[in-house]
Amino acid sequence: MTEAFVPLLARSLPALVLEAAARHGERIFIEDGDTRIDYAGLPARVFAVSRALIAHGIDAGDRVAIWAPNRAEWIIAALGIHCAGAAMVPINTRMKGAEAADIIGRSGSRILFVVDRFLDTDYPVMLAGCRPPTLEKVVAIGEAGPHADTDWAAFLASGEGIDEAQARARAEAVQPGDISDLMFTSGTTGRPKGVMSAHYQVIQAFTAYVQIAGIRAGDRYLIVNPFFHTFGYKAGWVTCLIAGATVLPHPVFDAEAVFRRIEADRISVLPGPPTLYLSMLAHPGLTQTDLSSLRVAVTGASTIPPVLIERMRRELGFDVVLTAYGLTECGGLASCCEADDDAETVALTSGHAIPGTELRIVDADNRPLAAGETGEICLRGFHVMQGYFQDGKATAETIDTEGWLHTGDVGTLDARGYLRITDRLKDMFIVGGFNCYPAEIEAALTEHPAIAQVAVIGVPDERMGEVGCACVVPRPGQMLDEAGLIAWSRERMANYKVPRLVRLFDALPVNASNKVDKNALRAQLRVPA
Structure with a gap:
C-alpha cells in the first residue's frame, strides 16, 4: 500500500x-536478496x-x-x-x-x-x-x-x-x-x-523529483542504474529515503532479469534507458507476465519516438512516464516533464526547470537567445555544484560570474520553457549509456610506446549507439595493429572507453590553429558529424 x-x-x-x-518505522528500506533493512x-x-x-x-x-x-x-x-x-x-x-x-x-x-x-x-x-x-x-x-x-x-x-x-x-x-x-x-x-555537492542540494532537488514523479511511501523501486552515478544514487536510493519507498538494488543491467523481477518483486518504480522499455515491449512473454505493479518510469534526455511513450503507458501499464535532464555538476537534475504531459512532450523534450532552477540558452558570446533559438544550455539555481575539487580554474571556466553553469550541451527552450536537447559537447560520444570524452582516452593512448599522435572520435554502432575509433599516427619504425592496441587499452581503462576501431594515418588533418580537425577526420572516415 x-x-x-x-x-x-x-x-x-x-x-x-x-x-x-x-x-x-517498520517499512522496508532495503530489500537485497536475503537482506531486509527496515x-x-x-x-x-x-x-x-x-x-x-x-x-x-x-x-x-x-x-x-x-x-x-x-x-x-x-x-x-x-x-x-x-x-x-x-x-x-x-x-x-x-x-x-x-x-x-x-x-x-x-x-x-x-x-x-x-x-x-x-x-x-x-x-x-x-x-x-x-x-x-x-x-x-x-x-x-x-x-x-x-x-x-x-x-x-x-x-x-x-x-x-x-x-x-x-x-x-x-x-x-x-x-x-x-x-x-x-x-x-x-x-x-x-x-x-x-x-x-552539499547535503541540502541533494535533498531539495530530489524532493522535487519525488513530488513530480509521484513516488510514494510503499513504492518498490528497482534500481538498475549504478549507485556510482547520480541516476542510481540521488535519483535512486536517496529518492527512496525521501519518499519512504523500498530500494531493490540490481547490480548488472540484464533486460531478461529485470523483466522477471518486475513480476516476482512487484516493482512499481522502474527508471532506465529507452532500450530497457523497448526490450520489455519486444519480450515474447509480455502478454503472459504480470506487470500490473508498474506505475512510474523515468528515462534520460535522449529523444525517443512518441509512440514508445504511448506504448509504455498502454502495454506496460505505466501511469507516469517522464524524461528529465541533468548533469553531475548540478547534482543530476535540472529539468523534468510533468506526469500529465502528452506523449510528444515527454518524448521530444526534457521538461521544464525544476523549482529553484533557471534555464537559458546562450550564443557563443554568452548572450541569451529567444525561445526556439539554438545555443548552449546554461542553468542557475540552488543545486549548481560548489565547484570542482581543488580546481578553481576549471570551476571559473564552467560557472560564470553571474552564477550560470555552462553545460556544454546544445539545445532550445520553447515558449513554455520546455527544454529540447539538440546536440552535446562537440567531441563527446556515448557508449552504452556512458559518456566518453576523447581527451581522457587520448591521454591514456599516448602512453603506448608505438603511438606518436592519436585522436579519438565516436562512430555509430548498432548495438552500443556509438563506439570509439582511435585515429593513430605510429612512431617512425614502429608496428601497430588494431587487435594489439585494443587489448593494450583493455588493460588500462574502463571497458566503455576502449576504442573498438583503430585506423592508421601518416598524419592527422589539422585546422588553421594547427589543432586536429576532427570534422575532417569524420569526413575521411565517412562518419556523420
Missing part, C-alpha cells in the same frame, strides 16, 4: 536518516559504519571512497560516511585499478570500501599495484583476501568502542551546506574532475 508524499524537514542526509526512521533499524546500521570511521580517525570533511556494484552495503557505507561528516567518493565499477587509484589519490580518500569480486574481477588485486600512499585502509565487502586490510564485519567490529551517542552527535553536527559527496566526472580537458 502506497501513501501520499508529505515533505520532510531534513536538510542533511544524516537528518534524513533519522526523520525517515521516525516517519516510516527504516526503524536503519540508524543503528548506519551508525555502526560511522562508529568504525570515527574509531579510525575520520573527521568531518575527510573523504571516504566506495568502489562496488549496487548492493545493500553500498548504501549503508555511504550513509555511514555522511553521518560521520565525511564526503563520499563513489568510483565507477568499470574502472581499472590505475583509474580508480587516480581518483582515490586526488580526492585524498583515506578509506576505501571495495567489493571483493564482481563480474569475475578481483578489485583489491587490481588496485594493489597502484594503491595511493594516502589510502590508509581497504575494507573488502566480502572476503578480505591478501590485498585488502580487513573485511566488512571486522571493520564494523572495530567501532564497537565508540558509543553510539558519539556517532549520533557527529551526525547531528552535519550542516546543510557541508559537502555530501565528491563525484568525479570526465570533462573535455583530460582527467576526471571532482564535483562537490
